[in-house]
Amino acid sequence: MLNINDLSIHYQSRQAINPVIRHLSFQLQKGEALAILGPSGCGKSTLINALAGSLPIESGTIEYTAGEQSSPLDPKLHKIGLIPQNFGLLPWKTVKENCLLPLKIRKEYHKSRGTDDINQIYEALNIHNILDKYPNELSGGQLQRTAIARAFLLKPDLLLMDEPFSALDAITREEARELFLKVWANRRPTTILVTHSIEEALYLGTIIYVMAAQGGDINYQMKNPYFGEIDPEHTDYLTTKQLLREQLIT
Ligand code: ADP
Ligand code: MG
Secondary structure, three states: OOOEEEEEEEEEEEOOEEEEEEEEEEEEEOEEEEEOOOOOOOOHHHHHHHHHOOOOOEEEEEEEEEEEEEOOOOOHHHHEEOOOOOOOOOOOOOOHHHHHHHHHHHHHHHHHHOHHHHHHHHOOOOOOOOOOOOHOOOHHHHHHHHHHHHHHHHHEEEEEEEOOOOOHHHHHHHHHHHHHHHHHHOOOOEEEEOOOOOHHHHHHOEEOOOOOOOOOEEEEEEEOOOOOOOOOOOOOOOHHHHHHHHHHHH
């Protein structure tokens, strides 16, 4: 379980302080995928970067609980899988080397080496034929699927995704989302994804929060009955979509 309590994050420049997240608290149970919807500039990337440990927090706590053990979330202690907006692949490493890098950094490669698990992920994400290619030889969809594979290979305690599919064209995006969901549903790592896309939140979030334009307040939350549904056209779905749209602009 992830427990975020009274979290505040700001940016400071010489001229001013920009308080982006103020007193944010929420809990996330193991195996859930929380989709945080919010308008551009509301602090989604800020939150993801803070959770990933790459941005300092001003105050508050981020606790990770597994069984009886509870401790501050720490990238050295916990396995945090990150799928950043720009995919974050190293251009001088092949697809395979990129995928295995987080495991090697954590000295966990020997544990998974030669297991079917690694190959299953490559195949599920349809990158098994491009393992020796370099990022600049790949399409957007292939880059995306590589970044997803890299995150799952780590068997993350927490999976973080920042607008993961927004750089792709519509058809590639649908395909990548579907493959992602298949792999996700199989393993169910506790996940937080941030997005400005209502469709994406409804497709990938078991729980949906709507973040306010300023201050990082959660204005609305719901359990998502449409998780994993492709193109639902029933009225309830459309009503929910409309409701989220209204929450997003107020
Ligand atoms: P989102 O991802 O929701 O679009 P961000 O988290 O990137 O929003 O940004 C939230 C706010 O923080 C914005 O007002 C943005 O201008 C500001 N901001 C983001 N990154 C920095 C930074 N490195 N330094 C100063 N201000 C920043
Ligand atoms: Mg962002």
